[in-house]
Amino acid sequence: MIDLIWRSPATLPTLSKKQAKYSRGRLQALAISGCLGVLAFPICINTLQRLVWKPLRLTSNLKAAPLFGLISFSIAHGLAATVFHVSFTTMNKEDHVRILTRNNRDINFNQNMLSSVYDEIFGATQTIEMKPVIASLLANLVMFHICGGRLSSLLPSHLLAVGGYGRTGLSCSIKSASKNQKEAIQKLGATYGCHSCGSKLYLQRMKESMKSWIKYPTTTKPFISDHQPPSGVLMQSWWNRCQLLLFQSKHFKQALYPQCNKCSLKQSSIVKFLADSSALSYNGANQFVSKSSNNLISRSIVVHSLFSFRLSMFWYPFLSYFYLTSNDLLLIKLSFLQFHNMTIKLIQNVI
Known part of the structure; x- marks a missing residue:
C-alpha cells in the first residue's frame, strides 16, 4: 500500500x-x-x-x-x-x-x-x-x-516556585525590575506565557498592540515581572535580612519570570498571609503545607490554562x-x- x-x-x-x-x-x-x-x-x-x-x-x-x-x-x-x-x-x-x-x-x-x-x-x-x-x-x-x-x-504550578511554563528567567536583584527588564518580560510572556498558569493573554496583548498602533498612551502591561523565589519568601529569614542590610542584595539569587495579573494577586495574598501567620520559611515551596489549611494549599496550586494555544x-x-x-x-x-x-x-x- x-x-x-x-x-x-x-x-x-x-x-x-x-x-x-x-x-x-x-x-x-x-x-x-x-x-x-x-x-x-x-x-x-x-x-x-x-x-x-x-x-x-x-x-x-x-x-x-x-x-x-x-x-x-x-x-x-x-x-x-x-x-x-x-x-x-x-x-x-x-x-x-x-x-x-x-x-x-x-x-x-x-x-x-x-x-x-x-x-x-x-x-x-x-x-x-x-x-x-x-x-x-x-x-x-x-x-x-x-x-x-x-x-x-x-x-x-506552585505559586511560591517557578511554574511549569517558566523557561527562561532574567537575573535580577531583590529590587523592582528595571524598564528594560519589564520590556524583556513582555517578550518572554508572549513566547512562553505566564510561568504559573501558562496563559498568553491574547486579548490583552491585542488591546495593547491596537493602542500602540493608534498611539494611545498606556502604562499597563499584560505581564508582570515576578521575582522567583518571591521576595516576601526571602525576607522571612533574619539571615537574609542581614545580608540585604550589609551587602545590598548582592548575594541573593533571584530571577524574573512573566506572570499574569491573576496569578500575581494570588501569590501576593498567599505570601502576605503566611508572613503574617509566621508559617512561611525559605525551605522550599512545599514546606509550609503541614502548617497551612487545605484552602490555602488549594489557592497556592494553580491549574494551567486550558485555552492556551501551544503546539x-x-x-x-x-x-x-x-x-x-x-x-x-x-x-x-x-x-x-x-x-x-x-x-x-x-x-x-x-x-
Missing part, C-alpha cells in the same frame, strides 16, 4: 464512483475523529491537574514531576486514541475497520478485523493490537518534545494511518494530483 505514494500518475489505478464515494466518507470520518481526539487530549490533561495532581499536592517544581507528567501524558493519549477509535467506528458501523498487522514486514489489512465498538469494550472475540497504539504514543511523545513541551509542565499540547492522530485502506490512499493521491494540475493551469493562465 505504501507503493501508492511513490507511483507515477500514469501507473495509478482508477476508482469507480462507488469506491470513491465510500473512501471519501471514510476520510471525512477520520478527519472528524481526529478533531475529537485533538480536543480530548488537553481536556484530559486539565482534568487530571484538577482532580488528581492538585488534591495530591504534586506540582511541576518537584524533582519527580517529569515521571508524573509522563503518566499524565500517557493517560491523555490513551483517552484521545479511544475517542478517535470510538467516534470512527461509530460513524462506520456498517464497515469492519481494518487495523495494522504485520506479516514478513508487509502491511496486511485482511486480518484482525474490528467488529464494533461495543464488542471491543466488553471484551469480545476481536481485540485491538497494542503495537499501533504504542507506536502512536511514542510518536506523539517525540512531537511533544520537538514542539518545546516538557513533561513537568503537565502538572499544576506541544496538540494530539497528532498518527493512528489514522492504521485505519486507511489502499483505496483511501489512492483517493488522497488522485485528489492531490487533481489539485496540483488545477493550480498549474491557473498559474499558466495568469502568466
Whole structure:
C-alpha cells in the first residue's frame, strides 16, 4: 500500500464512483475523529491537574514531576486514541475497520478485523493490537518534545516556585525590575506565557498592540515581572535580612519570570498571609503545607490554562494511518494530483 505514494500518475489505478464515494466518507470520518481526539487530549490533561495532581499536592517544581507528567501524558493519549477509535467506528458501523498487522514486514489489512465498538469494550472475540497504539504514543511523545513541551509542565504550578511554563528567567536583584527588564518580560510572556498558569493573554496583548498602533498612551502591561523565589519568601529569614542590610542584595539569587495579573494577586495574598501567620520559611515551596489549611494549599496550586494555544499540547492522530485502506490512499493521491494540475493551469493562465 505504501507503493501508492511513490507511483507515477500514469501507473495509478482508477476508482469507480462507488469506491470513491465510500473512501471519501471514510476520510471525512477520520478527519472528524481526529478533531475529537485533538480536543480530548488537553481536556484530559486539565482534568487530571484538577482532580488528581492538585488534591495530591504534586506540582511541576518537584524533582519527580517529569515521571508524573509522563503518566499524565500517557493517560491523555490513551483517552484521545479511544475517542478517535470510538467516534470512527461509530460513524462506520456498517464497515469492519481494518487495523495494522504485520506479516514478513508487509502491511496486511485482511486480518484482525474490528467488529464494533461495543464488542471491543466488553471484551469480545476481536481485540485491538497494542503495537499501533504504542507506536502512536511514542510518536506523539517525540512531537511533544520537538514542539518545546516538557513533561513537568503537565502538572499544576506552585505559586511560591517557578511554574511549569517558566523557561527562561532574567537575573535580577531583590529590587523592582528595571524598564528594560519589564520590556524583556513582555517578550518572554508572549513566547512562553505566564510561568504559573501558562496563559498568553491574547486579548490583552491585542488591546495593547491596537493602542500602540493608534498611539494611545498606556502604562499597563499584560505581564508582570515576578521575582522567583518571591521576595516576601526571602525576607522571612533574619539571615537574609542581614545580608540585604550589609551587602545590598548582592548575594541573593533571584530571577524574573512573566506572570499574569491573576496569578500575581494570588501569590501576593498567599505570601502576605503566611508572613503574617509566621508559617512561611525559605525551605522550599512545599514546606509550609503541614502548617497551612487545605484552602490555602488549594489557592497556592494553580491549574494551567486550558485555552492556551501551544503546539506541544496538540494530539497528532498518527493512528489514522492504521485505519486507511489502499483505496483511501489512492483517493488522497488522485485528489492531490487533481489539485496540483488545477493550480498549474491557473498559474499558466495568469502568466
